[in-house]
Amino acid sequence: MSALPDPGATRAVLIGTSHYDHLEPLPAVSNNLTALAAALAEPSSWGLPPEHCLTLSNPTSAEMTMAAVRAAAEQARDTVLVYFAGHGLVDPKNDLYLALPQSRQQRVETGLSYRWLRQALLTSRAERCVVVLDCCYSGLALGSMGGPADLADQASVEGTFLLAAAAETRPALAPPGESFTAFTGELLNTLQAGIPYGPELLEFGALYRHMRISLAAKGRPAPQARDRNTGAQLALGRNPAYLPATGSIPPAGKNRASERSWPSPSGVRTVTGFFKALSDVRVTSGLTHQLVSQRSGGRVSAGTVSRLLNRESLPRTWQTTATYLSACGVPDAQVAEWQAVWMRLLAETATEAAARPAVPRPSQGHNPTLMARLAGRLSRRNGRS
Structure with a gap:
């Protein structure tokens, strides 16, 4: 494959x-x-x-x-x-x-x-x-x-x-x-x-x-x-020579989306790869952001589609991504595969975040802002003296 x-x-x-x-x-x-x-x-x-x-x-x-x-x-x-x-x-x-x-x-x-x-x-x-x-x-x-x-x-x-x-x-x-x-x-x-x-x-x-x-x-x-x-x-x-024409919605009964070879999420290992594959879905569909919005019945706007595909971190909820995939024409069974990958990456991201050492916060006794304020007050008092 x-x-x-x-x-x-x-x-x-x-x-x-x-x-x-x-x-x-x-x-x-x-x-x-x-x-x-x-x-x-x-x-x-x-x-x-x-x-x-x-x-x-x-x-x-x-x-x-x-x-x-x-x-x-x-x-x-x-x-x-x-x-x-x-x-x-x-x-x-x-x-x-x-x-x-x-x-x-x-x-x-x-x-x-x-x-x-x-x-x-x-x-x-x-x-x-x-x-x-x-x-x-x-x-x-x-x-x-x-x-x-x-x-x-x-x-x-x-x-x-x-x-x-x-x-x-x-x-x-x-x-x-x-x-x-x-x-x-x-x-x-x-x-x-x-x-x-x-x-x-x-x-x-x-x-x-x-x-x-x-x-x-x-x-x-x-x-x-x-x-x-x-x-x-x-x-x-x-293959640029294979890409379908964009700019129109196929008439009812002639949408052959289910016959397309949709990008598979099975090979996705990273968050970067997740969003790259999501973008490939839109390219495969041949739809613009506006047409994806129209196909969703207005549930996602063209701006929402753009923001989703340009994110750097995973969305915390699944609904917007599911709506986007369905609007592009991805079959329901494959949408479920995407959700499983999203859940796996979300869990891995949380585990990695928990494993990172916490950055120590400066103690109050050595607060640089507090020390600067005290130095300023002392300087003003000396000036009045």
Whole structure:
């Protein structure tokens, strides 16, 4: 079953090397990082808070890079994503390593061994891991590796979806005059334009198939993919080409809301994820805030809908949320599932609040306001004297 991850329990690390001391520079990589971070923050994608998406541009050492990856792997409970753009190199044993600014050919100690990255992800608490490799390969860098398919074998990670660019030459990876590398540019374009006649959510499996056809049609190397468990069903965003038209209420008898694939609350782990999923419900319904209000029979106003979807803390009562879900068209059975998740999060929030140490209040004998008043009175008396 396809799903968007809970942004409150998801982490992403975007790594890119555009400047090299000993290899060809790849200036488009800097644009890759900026644009991809912005895309992951979009509500139509993962809606990641800035603190959950770390960008490492031209990291100076493998140690600092691995520290960031390990931290993300430890913090994520839903999904952890690691993206790398830059040169990919091959060591004398035909193992993949990712090039950092001071990397050299055939010297794995100057770069980031993929084995280290793989091991860090294998120990993650996250249920799902995604690796996206936008690596540049020349014939010399490929060495004795048989071809792009071997990259997926080298970089396979249990429980993840691996999406790998198999660029053969520098121009193919970073075409002159284009803002992004070929692979990441196609990925960003698909997120923005969608897949015509594609699924409601841009699952990684669907993304891979679409990008493979699109890049091949442009004469560029086709990407490779490796799916472990259900990684291909994880979605990177909503499909803009699938979204229903908004602005009108379907006539009576022609509301097919029950046939829609509504966002499921089953994967919600945090309050942030709860409100992200609630917003996705409205997007799926194709209704504006005003139309949701109309469908509720005036029980919730458009302003109430807006305030509900922009809250940072859970509402203390359930009625408004239930009315909103029903007005969007969510079936009653699924509304009950939402209520169960709301009750669980409410209980967890209360438990966390009770576990926090109380902030000690200043004793009256050391009240700074009282001391200031006494000092002022004494000063005035001395002045009169």
